[in-house]
Amino acid sequence: MRRFIFFISFFPSIIYGQHFLPIQHDTISYNHEIILNGMANYSGNAIRVDLAKKLFYGGSINKELIDASSLNHNEINRFGMYLNSEVEYRNKQVNLFKNPNYGFVIKGGVYSYFDVLYPKGVYDLSLYGNSSYPGQEINLSATRASAFFFQKIGFGYIDKSTNSSVSINLVNLSNYASLKISDGYLYQSDDFDTVNLNLTGTGYLLDSPVFFNGIGASIDADLRIPVVTPKEDTINFQFKLCNFGFAHIYNSTDKYDMNKELAYSGVNVNSALSGQSLFNNGFSVLDSLGIEKKESKRTVFLPGYLQMSKLINESSERSIEEFYGVRMFFSSAYNPLVFAGLNFKLGNRFNIGGCITYGGFASFSGGMYSSYNHRNISFSISTENISGVFLNNAKGESIIFRFRCAF
Numbered sequence: 001m002r003r004f005i006f007f008i009s010f011f012p013s014i015i016y017g018q019h020f021l022p023i024q025h026d027t028i029s030y031n032h033e034i035i036l037n038g039m040a041n042y043s044g045n046a047i048r049v050d051l052a053k054k055l056f057y058g059g060s061i062n063k064e065l066i067d068a069s070s071l072n073h074n075e076i077n078r079f080g081m082y083l084n085s086e087v088e089y090r091n092k093q094v095n096l097f098k099n100p101n102y103g104f105v106i107k108g109g110v111y112s113y114f115d116v117l118y119p120k121g122v123y124d125l126s127l128y129g130n131s132s133y134p135g136q137e138i139n140l141s142a143t144r145a146s147a148f149f150f151q152k153i154g155f156g157y158i159d160k161s162t163n164s165s166v167s168i169n170l171v172n173l174s175n176y177a178s179l180k181i182s183d184g185y186l187y188q189s190d191d192f193d194t195v196n197l198n199l200t201g202t203g204y205l206l207d208s209p210v211f212f213n214g215i216g217a218s219i220d221a222d223l224r225i226p227v228v229t230p231k232e233d234t235i236n237f238q239f240k241l242c243n244f245g246f247a248h249i250y251n252s253t254d255k256y257d258m259n260k261e262l263a264y265s266g267v268n269v270n271s272a273l274s275g276q277s278l279f280n281n282g283f284s285v286l287d288s289l290g291i292e293k294k295e296s297k298r299t300v301f302l303p304g305y306l307q308m309s310k311l312i313n314e315s316s317e318r319s320i321e322e323f324y325g326v327r328m329f330f331s332s333a334y335n336p337l338v339f340a341g342l343n344f345k346l347g348n349r350f351n352i353g354g355c356i357t358y359g360g361f362a363s364f365s366g367g368m369y370s371s372y373n374h375r376n377i378s379f380s381i382s383t384e385n386i387s388g389v390f391l392n393n394a395k396g397e398s399i400i401f402r403f404r405c406a407f
Contacts, residue, residue, distance in 0.1 A: 043396030218245025
């Protein structure tokens, strides 16, 4: 658990991305549906894939890799990662609440979310160390980071005619950490006989070996809105709210109050990792700086998101159909993201498509997907950052899949 704080204190350590794989709206009603979703995604505006792979999977980090990502950095930068898997069961055979229009939904999922908003000085200090900046002041202000690992199980209703659904979920919070530095800088003299690190901020770390550390609740909503065009076609829009809720941590949380001048001797990333990945490392930056901690109770908001988009009509006879939308995560490090793409039908079973996105943790990116439908079964796979598959200078990687079985 001590390695958890390293993820958010040293921004290159980890760090959601968007998942543009378009939802296909099926006008055919089935009594039962099982839907599996999964995604692994990281992206940012500056960290290159070749450096990120070393940090995730282990290996030596040389100056060439550090320099290449350094050139991409702006005054304020973003990096994030989002991993999840979810299963959902829909039953339209029963009449929930004795209402013939409603069936029920049962769902469950596992979610990991990490993000960081940081100035370039954090990158310089983390990767180069302080020895490269004699007689200079390194800005650390406006650093924000958060990390969550939680699970949920939920129950709700589904409208049999529109496929709209709402569920209430019980949430278990396993791990949590956050860091906020409102004002911070490191100053060192030319001959390094004076090194001052001043920080004003707060950090929280749930440092507990048990799996059940917090309990909470969340709401999921998937509202389908049909709109009839002047040509008498029906376009289906989706309003989706996911993981909107909170969790109360009932086990003790370590709180770090940073409001003082600290001794600092520098950190070498390769030495800290010893050739391992960050996921195998047991390093705590705040503890190593000697910052005092105290126990605290805390209630936190979950990293949910809101999305509004146009859906693909699975029953349409159009061979080319557009989709588009906007997504907003409840996070200060995530910019509103807009996306637009085209879906191409290749016969009755295959679909391929592409999409362009702007926002989120990165800026512009492009992706591709394909889907296969046979009778009552469909499978889709996608990447929202196609450049990450081929190029070391890409700024993210992702893979998304969806499986649906109706009967």
